[in-house]
Amino acid sequence: MNDKKMTRRDFLAKSGLLAGAAVLPGTTLTGKEAPVSKAKAAGLPGVYGPKLKFRPDGTFKIVQFTDTHYIIGHRGCPRMLKLLPAVLEKEKPDLVVYTGDMVFDAPAVPALKEVLSLTADKGIPFAYVFGNHDAEYDEKQPALYKAALSVNGNVMPPYEAEGKMDYAVTIHDHEGKEPAALLYCLHYYGGNPYDRPMKDQFEGMPRRRVKGYAWITKDQVEWYSRTSEGVKEALGRRIPALAFFHVPLLEYRYAIQDPDTTFIGVRREGIGCPELNSGLFTAMREHEDVMATFAGHDHDNDYAVLYHDILLAYGRMSGSDTVYNHLPIGARVIRLKEGKREFDSWTDLHDGTVTDAWTYPNSFVDGPGNPDWK
Numbered sequence: 201m202n203d204k205k206m207t208r209r210d211f212l213a214k215s216g217l218l219a220g221a222a223v224l225p226g227t228t229l230t231g232k233e234a235p236v237s238k239a240k241a242a243g244l245p246g247v248y249g250p251k252l253k254f255r256p257d258g259t260f261k262i263v264q265f266t267d268t269h270y271i272i273g274h275r276g277c278p279r280m281l282k283l284l285p286a287v288l289e290k291e292k293p294d295l296v297v298y299t300g301d302m303v304f305d306a307p308a309v310p311a312l313k314e315v316l317s318l319t320a321d322k323g324i325p326f327a328y329v330f331g332n333h334d335a336e337y338d339e340k341q342p343a344l345y346k347a348a349l350s351v352n353g354n355v356m357p358p359y360e361a362e363g364k365m366d367y368a369v370t371i372h373d374h375e376g377k378e379p380a381a382l383l384y385c386l387h388y389y390g391g392n393p394y395d396r397p398m399k400d401q402f403e404g405m406p407r408r409r410v411k412g413y414a415w416i417t418k419d420q421v422e423w424y425s426r427t428s429e430g431v432k433e434a435l436g437r438r439i440p441a442l443a444f445f446h447v448p449l450l451e452y453r454y455a456i457q458d459p460d461t462t463f464i465g466v467r468r469e470g471i472g473c474p475e476l477n478s479g480l481f482t483a484m485r486e487h488e489d490v491m492a493t494f495a496g497h498d499h500d501n502d503y504a505v506l507y508h509d510i511l512l513a514y515g516r517m518s519g520s521d522t523v524y525n526h527l528p529i530g531a532r533v534i535r536l537k538e539g540k541r542e543f544d545s546w547t548d549l550h551d552g553t554v555t556d557a558w559t560y561p562n563s564f565v566d567g568p569g570n571p572d573w574k
């Protein structure tokens with residue numbers, strides 16, 4: 201731990217994380233729960249923290265940071281600590297989504313706050329979901345969630361209960377009147393309960409553990425379906441949505457192995473998904489609101505692949521040399537377009553260069569209106 205880190209942490213502690221921070225026009229970073237809105241009463245997700253809306257030109261820019269694997273004072277972290285503010289300075293996003301594995305050792309709470317405050321320091325709202333590593337050290341998920349809630353600019357609802365921290369973020373139209381897009385933020389809760397043999401009634405039969413990562417739980421799939429239907433009923437229509445979570449779905453593996461799919465980006469390792477499919481993709485396909493999902497977790501994969509009309513994408517590993525990574529670190533940028541089931545994306549690298557710019561869905565599909573298709 202060097203002096204610089206101590207100074208910064210001292211500063212954050214004393215200043216409540218945000219003294220003197222620049223705040224984006226039209227937003228107020230309070231870090232506190234806003235009063236439950238009329239929208240929530242009408243069946244729409246509540247709005248917490250800064251109210252998000254499309255810009256007057258009809259765009260809304262999101263930066264995804266993933267897998268920063270921060271350890272306070274570790275010599276492998278300065279590159280990441282430089283990358284995040286540089287990307288924010290260059291892209292000036294309307295929202296940052298941190299998709300898990302932000303910290304990689306104890307003490308987890310101050311480390312998490314430090315990473316999240318890189319965004320808050322620039323007056324940019326943020327959302328955060330757990331990866332598989334965040335709660336492996338000295339703090340459990342509820343403490344980490346509450347720590348994120350204490351950082352100014354979060355758009356996360358108050359803590360409710362363990363295992364029930366998923367939330368939807370509403371982006372309003374450019375006038376700030378109607379919901380125009382939704383972001384589903386689903387945590388990795390861990391604890392695969394079937395990583396053990398079945399018991400008793402199968403005595404004498406071959407038994408096998410379900411190894412690997414925990415899957416999106418049944419509760420989470422039901423929460424997504426309920427939220428999606430609630431929005432449709434309240435508005436009388438679907439609005440375009442994205443989903444963010446840490447561990448890729450099994451469909452990421454199906455899609456990249458399917459010779460009939462189109463993908464853009466890099467696959468340099470296997471797909472670290474659960475072994476069982478708990479149905480989130482099927483639910484999203486049925487509800488027809490989610491255009492794309494964005495995962496982290498596999499540091500050497502950053503591809504996006506179109507699968508049954510839903511784009512399955514990774515973010516670019518943003519993080520530290522405390523863990524394996526063989527791609528230049530960077531961040532995924534997503535530019536939504538108000539009223540359209542279409543968005544642009546590109547990857548900003550640590551040296552300021554941009555790679556893999558594409559548009560959903562045109563860059564991935566054949567047909568009229570796609571002059572780039574070969």
Ligand SMILES: [Fe+2]
Binds near residue numbers: 267269301333497
């Ligand atoms: Fe990771």
